[in-house]
Amino acid sequence: MPDKTSNPIGDPERSTIRDAGLGSGMAKGATAMDDGTLLERVRQGDQNAMAEIFDRYGRAVYSVALRILKDSGHAEDVMQDIFFQVWRNSDSFVQGRGSLGAWLVVVARNRSIDVLRRRKPTDSVDDVVLASSSNLASEAEHNALIEKVEKVLQDLPAEQQRSMQLAFFEGLSHSEIAERTGDPLGTVKTRIRLALITLRKAFQP
Amino acid sequence: MSGNEHNTQEELASYAMQNLPVEESASIRAHLQTCAPCRDELSRVGGDLALIGLAVDQQPLPAGARERFMNRIASSAAVKPEVKGPEVTPISVKTPRRGASFWTPWIAAAAMAIAAISLGVQNRALNQELNDESKLVKNLAAQGSKAQQLLEVLTAPSAQRVTLTEGKVPAQPSARATYLPERGGLILLATNLKPLPEGKAYELWVIPANGKAPVPAGVFRPDAAGTATLVLPSIPAGIDAKAFGVTIEKAGGAESPTLPIILSGAPG
Numbered sequence: 001m002p003d004k005t006s007n008p009i010g011d012p013e014r015s016t017i018r019d020a021g022l023g024s025g026m027a028k029g030a031t032a033m034d035d036g037t038l039l040e041r042v043r044q045g046d047q048n049a050m051a052e053i054f055d056r057y058g059r060a061v062y063s064v065a066l067r068i069l070k071d072s073g074h075a076e077d078v079m080q081d082i083f084f085q086v087w088r089n090s091d092s093f094v095q096g097r098g099s100l101g102a103w104l105v106v107v108a109r110n111r112s113i114d115v116l117r118r119r120k121p122t123d124s125v126d127d128v129v130l131a132s133s134s135n136l137a138s139e140a141e142h143n144a145l146i147e148k149v150e151k152v153l154q155d156l157p158a159e160q161q162r163s164m165q166l167a168f169f170e171g172l173s174h175s176e177i178a179e180r181t182g183d184p185l186g187t188v189k190t191r192i193r194l195a196l197i198t199l200r201k202a203f204q205p
Numbered sequence: 206m207s208g209n210e211h212n213t214q215e216e217l218a219s220y221a222m223q224n225l226p227v228e229e230s231a232s233i234r235a236h237l238q239t240c241a242p243c244r245d246e247l248s249r250v251g252g253d254l255a256l257i258g259l260a261v262d263q264q265p266l267p268a269g270a271r272e273r274f275m276n277r278i279a280s281s282a283a284v285k286p287e288v289k290g291p292e293v294t295p296i297s298v299k300t301p302r303r304g305a306s307f308w309t310p311w312i313a314a315a316a317m318a319i320a321a322i323s324l325g326v327q328n329r330a331l332n333q334e335l336n337d338e339s340k341l342v343k344n345l346a347a348q349g350s351k352a353q354q355l356l357e358v359l360t361a362p363s364a365q366r367v368t369l370t371e372g373k374v375p376a377q378p379s380a381r382a383t384y385l386p387e388r389g390g391l392i393l394l395a396t397n398l399k400p401l402p403e404g405k406a407y408e409l410w411v412i413p414a415n416g417k418a419p420v421p422a423g424v425f426r427p428d429a430a431g432t433a434t435l436v437l438p439s440i441p442a443g444i445d446a447k448a449f450g451v452t453i454e455k456a457g458g459a460e461s462p463t464l465p466i467i468l469s470g471a472p473g
Contacts (some may be wrong), residue, residue, distance in 0.1 A: 026398075031320075037312075047275070047278055054271060054274055058258065058270070058271070059261065059263050059265070059266060060261075062264060062266055062267075062270070063262065063264045064258045066338045067262075067266050072267050074269055076266075076267050079266075080219050080270070080273065080274055080277065083274055084274070084278065085276060088281065094439050100260070102252070102259060103255075104254035105255055105258035105259055106221075106251065106254065106255050108258070109254075113224075115439075117457050117458060118438070140269065142315060145259070146259065149259065149410070150260050153257065164257065167219070168222060168254065168257050168258075171223070171224055172225070172457075173219060173224045173225060174215070174224075176404075176457070179404060180371070189213075189215045192215045192218060193213070194217075196214055196215070196218055196253050198254060199253050199257075200253055
């Protein structure tokens with residue numbers, strides 16, 4: 001088994017509005033509600049709480065969908081559906097499965113791939129479980145994280161970058177990547193494994 | 206991975222990204238149910254992958270996106286009623302007037318009688334409502350069960366599919382599409398299809414009557430007997446179809462049809 005170092009995607013109970021830093025309406029006040037409280041209010045039908053979550057994470061969700069689908073209309077459809085799912089069934093996100101922002105981003109990625117591949121939504125949100133450990137304590141830390149991730153990804157050998165991009169943003173299987181790039185299947189698997197190891201090592205405490 | 210061996214990191218990454226074929230995904234899912242270390246590793250891989258998603262350049266939302274979302278949840282608010290805190294009736298403390306003690310038991314009795322009658326009326330109304338809802342649920346359940354049976358018959362791998370032809374003419378590849386434009390609902394039953402090489406699939410196209418580009422309506426591969434079904438693929442509602450066509454494309458589908466058209470037909 002690979003090493004067990006966790007990444008900075010954190011526990012929603014400790015996820016504050018500052019750490020989100022993802023949405024257009026990001027608040028910076030000390031009185032901002034954490035994600036857990038907002039979700040509890042959404043569960044009770046509080047539309048303002050839902051608007052707060054949308055403001056907080058809308059851009060991140062939309063940006064991932066747009067990157068994959070390259071069509072603003074389809075990307076907005078994916079985004080709207082995901083947030084509407086949170087509104088209708090806020091229990092979709094189970095606390096303890098990582099931060100709400102990261103969870104939404106991963107669900108957005110998976111839904112977008114479903115659209116891209118014209119398949120029925122796999123809808124296995126139950127499978128989306130993210131490691132919890134430390135969290136992003138401030139907007140500055142969040143920005144630092146993004147910069148760090150970008151740098152790590154940019155520093156990967158070009159072949160590893162390409163394999164990860166095909167897997168993550170195009171939803172290709174190892175065999176499909178091998179077919180697309182003309183590389184042996186084993187090489188593709190090794191590249192993806194090495195890329196993941198590098199990414200994880202970069203965030204070792 | 207085989208047997209009780211742990212999943213590799215790249216297998217778990219593909220599983221987390223839902224990039225695996227159905228059988229392989231099912232095998233990993235089964236292993237995960239009994240293997241805590243692999244479940245832990247899956248959550249870490251999920252966290253690693255989320256980092257890639259979070260690092261995507263942030264784009265501004267389309268104009269009006271927030272408003273559209275708020276309108277959507279507002280219009281659904283009737284279904285998801287806003288939960289209000291319990292109503293609290295303020296208790297006022299007053300000094301009783303002299304002589305009020307005489308009336309108190311009678312007032313209390315009268316109030317209880319009124320409350321009892323009111324509760325009785327409410328109870329009857331609620332029972333009626335409950336009966337109505339029970340009937341509705343039963344009806345919906347019956348309809349749902351019928352729809353489920355229909356889907357199972359249409360899509361079951363063990364279902365026998367027979368193409369009836371005139372005389373002794375050998376059965377040719379054919380498909381029957383049933384399409385409901387206003388809902389974007391479509392069911393396709395294909396028979397006697399030729400097998401395809403690995404990495405290829407048949408793709409159904411809706412050819413719009415307004416002359417716009419063909420709309421992809423789902424990819425499918427035939428089974429060993431050459432039959433395939435496509436049930437309710439994701440198609441935008443409201444497309445009037447001039448014709449339907451089936452082409453051979455890469456397994457993931459194509460943006461536009463690749464000639465030749467293997468099967469085609471127009472609504473009668």
